[in-house]
Amino acid sequence: MAGTGVFAELVDGDGVFKYFSSGEWKKSSSGKSVPIINPTTRQPHFKVQACTQEEVNKLIEEAKTAQKSWAKTPLWKRAELLHKAAALLKEHKVPIAECLVKEIAKPAKDAATEAVRSGDLVSYCAEEGVRVLGEGKFMVSDSFPGNERTKYCLTAKIPLGVILAIPPFNYPVNLAVSKIAPALIAGNSIVLKPPTQGAVAALHMVHCFHLAGFPKGLISCVTGRGSEIGDFLTMHPMVNCIRKQSNDLVELYLHCPDVLICGLNIFCCCFTGGDTGIAISKKAGMIPLQMELGGKDACIILDDADLDLAAANIVKGGFSYRREKSLYESFHFDFSGQRCTAVKVVLVMESVANALVEKVKVKVAKLTVGLPEDDSDITPVVTESSANFIEGLVVDAKQKGATFCQEYRREGNLIWPLLLDNVRPDMRIAWEEPFGPVLPVIRITSVEEGIHHCNASNFGLQGCVFTRDISKAILISDAMETGTVQINSAPARGPDHFPFQGLKDSGIGSQGITNSINMMTKIKTTVINLPTPSYTMG
Numbered sequence: 350m351a352g353t354g355v356f357a358e359l360v361d362g363d364g365v366f367k368y369f370s371s372g373e374w375k376k377s378s379s380g381k382s383v384p385i386i387n388p389t390t391r392q393p394h395f396k397v398q399a400c401t402q403e404e405v406n407k408l409i410e411e412a413k414t415a416q417k418s419w420a421k422t423p424l425w426k427r428a429e430l431l432h433k434a435a436a437l438l439k440e441h442k443v444p445i446a447e448c449l450v451k452e453i454a455k456p457a458k459d460a461a462t463e464a465v466r467s468g469d470l471v472s473y474c475a476e477e478g479v480r481v482l483g484e485g486k487f488m489v490s491d492s493f494p495g496n497e498r499t500k501y502c503l504t505a506k507i508p509l510g511v512i513l514a515i516p517p518f519n520y521p522v523n524l525a526v527s528k529i530a531p532a533l534i535a536g537n538s539i540v541l542k543p544p545t546q547g548a549v550a551a552l553h554m555v556h557c558f559h560l561a562g563f564p565k566g567l568i569s570c571v572t573g574r575g576s577e578i579g580d581f582l583t584m585h586p587m588v589n590c591i592r593k594q595s596n597d598l599v600e601l602y603l604h605c606p607d608v609l610i611c612g613l614n615i616f617c618c619c620f621t622g623g624d625t626g627i628a629i630s631k632k633a634g635m636i637p638l639q640m641e642l643g644g645k646d647a648c649i650i651l652d653d654a655d656l657d658l659a660a661a662n663i664v665k666g667g668f669s670y671r672r673e674k675s676l677y678e679s680f681h682f683d684f685s686g687q688r689c690t691a692v693k694v695v696l697v698m699e700s701v702a703n704a705l706v707e708k709v710k711v712k713v714a715k716l717t718v719g720l721p722e723d724d725s726d727i728t729p730v731v732t733e734s735s736a737n738f739i740e741g742l743v744v745d746a747k748q749k750g751a752t753f754c755q756e757y758r759r760e761g762n763l764i765w766p767l768l769l770d771n772v773r774p775d776m777r778i779a780w781e782e783p784f785g786p787v788l789p790v791i792r793i794t795s796v797e798e799g800i801h802h803c804n805a806s807n808f809g810l811q812g813c814v815f816t817r818d819i820s821k822a823i824l825i826s827d828a829m830e831t832g833t834v835q836i837n838s839a840p841a842r843g844p845d846h847f848p849f850q851g852l853k854d855s856g857i858g859s860q861g862i863t864n865s866i867n868m869m870t871k872i873k874t875t876v877i878n879l880p881t882p883s884y885t886m887g
């Protein structure tokens with residue numbers, strides 16, 4: 350059970366989950382806590398510490414110190430500890446899953462799968478890190494005109510320093526470890542700010558890393574509302590120092606010599622979430638950023654498509670449906686539409702639209718709606734405000750004449766799956782991301798019209814195209830302004846070692862295990878200058 354057994358030390362005497370700093374579980378000096386509302390009951394279920402800015406300062410300082418020794422820890426040892434953490438995550442999948450069910454209403458089996466998938470991600474990262482970071486590059490000078498072979502250039506990947514990781518509510522464990530594991534294997538330290546909904550699952554995950562034996566101060570986890578401590582974290586004075594250092598180096602040196610020391614410790618922010626990410630990017634200044642943000646993933650259906658395949662993928666990608674081919678025990682492809690990679694708009698050729706919509710309707714009718722504890726396909730959305738936002742999109746579509754394929758139904762945060770046909774571009778749902786089980790269908794008369802709608806979006810995460818003509822599929826994929834296009838399948842981030850990136854407002858940088866490891870390093874070169882040219886075997 351959550352907060353018991355090996356996790357008992359996470360809870361204080363008042364039943365509030367502690368935060369993690371200096372290798373210990375601590376109560377905040379604020380004396381305040383933040384309630385976590387169960388999306389199903391809409392009642393407080395857990396409480397976490399509302400950390401203070403002083404506590405944030407302290408753990409960032411510790412992260413700086415811990416990182417220096419961690420960077421000197423052999424790569425194989427870093428990997429060994431990550432493998433231990435991975436095993437612990439899998440061993441403790443039951444309490445972690447319990448938290449996910451209560452905090453974000455993730456269906457029970459999928460919640461357990463999130464813990465297992467996270468363990469697999471950490472292990473793969475350890476293995477990949479050993480390969481990617483275990484070798485560098487060797488260059489010689491005579492390949493560039495005007496040079497003899499007098500310079501040998503050695504290139505290595507070195508850590509960035511302290512990584513700030515901010516995951517979203519829909520994968521509070523998996524999208525945390527997708528940042529933590531690459532950061533650690535590359536020799537960085539981690540400050541984690543979990544989403545409030547999902548914070549307790551994330552604290553359990555952090556404890557698995559603690560039990561694995563990572564050094565004190567290397568990983569810390571600070572809790573509190575993003576709106577209260579988020580800006581403080583992302584705009585921490587040390588971060589501003591880096592920017593100011595380059596703007597006004599002399600003045601800073603004279604007035605605050607320490608600033609230069611701060612400035613040497615590069616700070617990086619790795620974020621998954623919504624518009625908050627865009628706001629952070631604008632404020633962050635000259636720090637490396639990895640941002641995984643929203644999406645309005647389009648699904649383009651051509652008239653030669655396998656409509657059964659397309660309908661199955663629309664339902665699994667837009668609402669929720671078990672991923673039959675997964676080797677995991679259970680894997681809903683979606684989570685009541687609460688995935689950045691969910692299918693968020695169907696663009697179907699008019700000639701096959703009636704047939705497609707009928708097939709989708711039949712499948713939607715089979716989805717189970719109810720409690721996450723019962724492993725229902727559709728469960729309550731994360732917050733009441735999220736449910737209200739989704740309802741606003743539905744009301745707008747109704748007023749503007751969309752065809753409702755099912756009756757709109759909502760109880761509390763639980764929204765029944767709804768397919769909206771004949772959606773037009775003047776409706777909000779054509780462009781906005783519901784992050785819930787409501788899916789618009791726009792009928793198109795040409796492929797160009799579909800591509801145009803997709804590219805007119807401010808998002809550019811993923812998209813998909815269904816056709817039996819692979820050449821057409823490639824041409825459409827090339828024309829779609831998105832980070833990934835899936836041919837004949839719904840969008841998805843995984844498998845977790847594939848590159849994953851958003852264009853436009855959907856993100857900065859590319860993720861996926863290898864890309865994330867690379868992103869959490871910088872290049873360092875050492876040039877050996879020889880007194881005379883040297884040619885091997887010459």
Ligand SMILES: NC(=O)C1=CN([C@@H]2O[C@H](COP(=O)(O)OP(=O)(O)OC[C@H]3O[C@@H](n4cnc5c(N)ncnc54)[C@H](OP(=O)(O)O)[C@@H]3O)[C@@H](O)[C@H]2O)C=CC1
Nearest residue numbers: 517518543544545574575579580622623625641642643689
């Ligand atoms: N591309 C992707 O993979 C994903 C994208 N999303 C996008 O996110 C949206 C909703 O997800 P949600 O989790 O609510 O996203 P948010 O952007 O609201 O929150 C994401 C994270 O940011 C934190 N946060 C909030 N305010 C600040 C701040 N000022 N500074 C720093 N951190 C802050 C949140 O903490 P707290 O919870 O405490 O507020 C949470 O940990 C969706 O509409 C979707 O667009 C979501 C999931 C995945």
Ligand SMILES: O=C(O)[C@H](O)COP(=O)(O)O
Nearest residue numbers: 687688689690841842843
């Ligand atoms: O946050 C999200 O929604 C994801 O990064 C999508 O991951 P998935 O495609 O594996 O569900």
